[in-house]
Amino acid sequence: MTETITMADAKAIIENQIEELARRNKEPEWMTKIRYKGLETFEKAPHRDPIISEEELLQFIAKPEVEGIPEKIESLDDLPPEMKALLDRLGIDEVEQKYLAGLAVQTDTGVIYNQFLKEWEKKGLIVLPTEEAVRKYPDIVKQHFLKLFRADESKLAAYHTAIWNGGIFLYIKEGLKVPFPLHLFFLIQESALAQAPHIIIIAEKNTEFHLIEGCTSPVLTRHSLHLDMTEAYFHEGAKGQLTVLQNWPEYVHTRPMTRAKIGKNARFINTTVTLGSGKSNIGDPHYWVEEGGHVELNGIILGQKDFYVDLGGRMFLQGPGASGINASKSVIMDESKVITRGVIEADAPKTKGHISCDALLMSDKAVMETYPGLVSRVDDAELSHEAAIGKIREEELFYLMSRGLDEEKATQLIVKGFLDPMLKDIPMEFLVEIRKIIELAVSGGM
């Protein structure tokens, strides 16, 4: 990164990208107009990223792909040896390895999966790449696209608005209960200009679903900046789960933006497992909760090397009886840094909110900061928070070692015991890998 990119350069690049996306996606004009709105506000929108300066952002725009990552990986042998070795250590079999390395995605399974989904489309489940949804369901998309964010609220939001690509559109018809988890992983789109998927979730009344994004293995990503935006709408009585798994290499910066409206008696459980050594700043997520609604944000964090995560989350308990839980458990190794900033605001009677934050610091260069916030504007809300930051207790370690375990095994056991209560909502197929990653990480094997 030596060349200087000016604001004018960046804007010209973004404009080209908008034109290319509009053409490639055969996009209706109204969507291209929205993109141009993003471009217009980009220059003036505030930029307050804790890691990426404005200059760096302009660099990412000019040069979204990382050098040194193989252009095309056609067999597992093309993988960098460290990654191949890691997949072996994780005990992942060859078929699965192919998926994880991105080799199998656009091939067989994608097709099978799509046919499977076609059956369900008749019952009222729509799962489409967002670009396709724009063409196929313009009215629904128009009503829900960029309604929980404003393009001008930040440079990253403006940039995302201009060049978003990929992502899924999930629509669940009233009353439909989807009995299997949906893996967004299998819907990865063709290589993009920049990685900025836009996810729209619309759960109509009394629906049920579980969406899983990402995967536990460090995917070979060619982009260092990932700007997801998720907008979720839960109508009365809808129950949904969104599980996000992230395991990024050092050079990846993720800036997921998530906002959700949780209607009357609806329920949203949002679990994020963040592993690896990437840099994440979970923008300024908002959750608006109506009467009797419930939202749960669960964060499981295992940071290695110079991993960095800044985990926000603002819940607005707007209707009587609304409730929210924001809980995180972090294991912080090496020179990692974890910051949590959950806030719960009680604006209606009989609301309840709880924030908890627990962290194990595994190195004297690891840093944990927690700044929870509670705001009560009514006299009969119940809000509470608790946090504990510490290290593994020597007594615990000695006890396990006196039972015959070596220090490494004892430490692994304690870390797993610490994180386990948070992993209750993770599907079994991921749980095995996550536990393995924890083991390897703690013993320095990753």
Added chain:
Amino acid sequence: MTETITMADAKAIIENQIEELARRNKEPEWMTKIRYKGLETFEKAPHRDPIISEEELLQFIAKPEVEGIPEKIESLDDLPPEMKALLDRLGIDEVEQKYLAGLAVQTDTGVIYNQFLKEWEKKGLIVLPTEEAVRKYPDIVKQHFLKLFRADESKLAAYHTAIWNGGIFLYIKEGLKVPFPLHLFFLIQESALAQAPHIIIIAEKNTEFHLIEGCTSPVLTRHSLHLDMTEAYFHEGAKGQLTVLQNWPEYVHTRPMTRAKIGKNARFINTTVTLGSGKSNIGDPHYWVEEGGHVELNGIILGQKDFYVDLGGRMFLQGPGASGINASKSVIMDESKVITRGVIEADAPKTKGHISCDALLMSDKAVMETYPGLVSRVDDAELSHEAAIGKIREEELFYLMSRGLDEEKATQLIVKGFLDPMLKDIPMEFLVEIRKIIELAVSGGM
């Protein structure tokens, strides 16, 4: 407040005040130079007050005294009737009422107190108005004045630096244990240009003391802006307590600034009781704690009417084994607002910190916000926090009422039970009044 005061006007006023203070105090040149440094930085220093805008600050500078407050009160009958009635309701006898109304301060007791202190001066206890200390102990003051703050860190700090007046200088010689509490209340100085006392506390090795500032009755104050600055130095093994009692009327804005260095194995307990309906913003207090040192910040808050308090406090646990507790209990009535923002940073091994924040909201227009922060930069610190915001539980109320108490008495009892654990360090003579104020406030009698 209709006239517009420009920055240039304000600076000219401040300059006049500096000249007047220098003359009045027969001030050595070095101190007047410090004042001018405050004036110089005033314009550029940042101003980020949550309540007072920059324009309002300039107004306060131009017109520090409030209209409608009697110029001179010579007998209790000159008190406004509400205040007289309140003193009666508090059950305070006539002699005490005179002190509380400020009638008795500069008379008999002041003199007696001063003679009493002269005896102790021989043993190594120096208690002086800060202005006098500047003349009498210039070397000690020079070493400690404005060493924990910078004049340019905020407009309020700059303004204080320029026009500080009043306050006490407390010096305790090595090994001296002061067996009686020192009441700063009895040391109020002649009417000032603005209310900006500067307090310096120097506790040499292995000393002990307890300093009490303020009083529980709403003192008749002629100033709406109070800018105290406290700098406290605790040397090895020193043990000190600072109890601040505040009960301000609506029109008073207090902006106390407190910073303390707590040396090896020293101990500082700082308890603040904030009552009434004034507006407080507890700037950006810092507590630096060395090896084995301990600091405790206790906040007891009872807010009425449109009371506002923003309670900060940043503790830096810098030495091995240092510890800190930041605890507050708030009872928030009417349209009051309480914000707490304690932060504890662990920068050395074996440090321990705990933040707790409990609040009872007594009205649906009362607002509580809490934003505690924990920062751990070492792997064997133990940090934790907890908070609970709620209202009086109906079951508790019903239980007490079923035992024959009416609702008012039952509520009083619950509120007292809630606050009581925090009042352990309050001297008995104040405790009686504080309890009475709580009773009266809860039953709407204040």
